[in-house]
């Protein structure tokens with residue numbers, strides 16, 4: 001099926017509250033333009049260099065989301081134009097984003113990544129670390145960061161009950177933080193979870209942002225940008 005055909009199909013599954021992030025990493029500009037022509041404006045990338053190049057070449061009303069693992073030395077390249085950084089996984093990284101945002105006289109929107117999967121390879125804070133960071137007020141110093149919510153990736157498995165349980169852990173954590181810190185973080189309500197294989201479960205469990213790549217654009221050719 002064509003890119004626009006796949007998007008139409010996916011959009012039928014999405015309730016009003018859920019935003020679609022078209023994950024275009026490793027796909028060429030033409031593929032993004034096809035999605036753009038069918039009305040999509042939010043695209044997700046996971047490599048800084050690939051993202052900055054696409055941002056320069058493609059229409060300026062695209063909202064670019066960074067969904068990969070971000071290294072502190074690359075933050076400065078994203079800050080001028082990025083709309084949302086999904087996977088912030090350390091205080092050190094928050095500190096650098098805040099510093100670069102101050103320099104650029106901007107406020108940068110971020111989601112905090114929580115480790116919900118069984119695999120140890122996935123990045124993020126543990127749920128208890130996350131709660132401690134809020135309790136200890138460690139996020140207050142970052143004046144140029146707008147914290148919008150949480151992001152997580154479920155275990156790569158066919159066991160849908162496990163995936164559901166992990167998404168539920170993330171949603172519960174969000175609800176706990178919202179009820180304890182609504183005064184300090186009134187905008188904290190987004191929950192980025194769900195990819196091609198598990199977005200329907202993620203939506204049932206309260207996702208507000210789904211990050212979908214291969215279902216829209218097909219398989220990625222990892223050679224093309226490396």
Ligand SMILES: *Cc1c(COP(=O)(O)O)cnc(C)c1O
Pocket residue numbers: 023025046067068153194195196197211212213214215
């Ligand atoms: C690549 C990627 C996606 C998209 O994955 P698909 O399975 O192709 O939909 C979503 N989220 C993150 C963090 C990714 O790196």
